[in-house]
């Protein structure tokens with residue numbers, strides 16, 4: 001089964017072709033970072049317009065790179081939510097139009113399910129059941145995964161998502177959008193011993209997160225050291241380093257707790273923040289101590305991409321999912337409302 005995947009939930013247009021026998025045949029990604037950079041964040045209307053411009057040429061590029069005929073494609077999978085409503089509608093309309101024209105089904109995919117399954121694109125993939133830490137610009141969630149569509153939310157952020165906290169701290173430090181990779185780079189030359197930031201909610205039982213206090217703590221530390229315009233370069237790096245360590249430590253502690261609570265040995269991390277090197281290294285080291293292992297996607301499949309949507313669509317179709325009459329996109333779509341394959 002050959003599935004075309006289309007991702008347009010936010011500021012990346014991602015397209016890919018995934019084959020159930022041969023794996024990922026081709027993929028292409030266009031990032032809108034340059035469009036939104038001057039505004040310091042994503043401008044929804046500009047995002048929609050750019051998806052309109054880029055999606056079709058990317059689809060043509062991917063089909064030609066894969067060297068397949070259009071008649072060989074058996075379904076189109078698209079991101080139906082959560083995300084920006086206009087951006088989602090561009091992908092959904094295009095996917096459904098193409099599917100109708102080609103006489104094949106179109107399947108709406110949950111964006112976070114795409115992220116969660118992205119490590120399955122790797123040769124060394126985890127077996128079910130596992131715990132997934134989903135850390136992106138919009139989500140910080142710990143999920144128990146027993147199979148495709150069998151997700152139990154164990155904990156989540158009560159306020160900012162981890163990626164959102166990275167982006168806001170980047171802004172405070174005068175770094176460009178999206179801030180995560182910039183804060184991470186700045187942190188490399190920081191002294192981890194200079195500042196100690198709090199690890200929010202680690203002393204409370206449970207698996208929820210909170211990052212907004214950490215953001216305020218960062219802002220106060222910055223203000224005490226000259227503020228954004230007068231702070232020296234080393235202090236900026238030291239603040240970035242302390243912030244990153246506090247986020248990473250908090251995530252590591254909660255992941256370990258989730259594995260122990262559910263008595264599982266496999267952890268998957270996915271979503272933009274899973275690209276963070278410090279997080280990957282600290283998680284691997286911490287889990288090795290409890291005979292557990294961490295799996296993550298290749299770097300280019302950590303952030304939004306079409307391959308994860310094509311893969312999720314393919315697995316759902318193989319498991320018996322069909323096109324639904326209900327075609328609405330869902331800008332807000334809690335993961336626990338996601339049905340198992342084949343369910344009405």
Ligand code: KG4
Pocket residue numbers: 010135136137138139162163164166167178179180181184271272273274275276277302303304
């Ligand atoms: O999954 P994603 O591409 O989009 C959403 O669905 O939100 O995640 C984007 C988020 C942004 O907040 C970005 O700053 C963050 O992931 N991010 C990182 C890194 N790379 C991307 N955060 C920390 N370290 C990184 N290396």
Ligand code: ZN
Pocket residue numbers: 111115136137271272303304
């Ligand atoms: Zn995402």
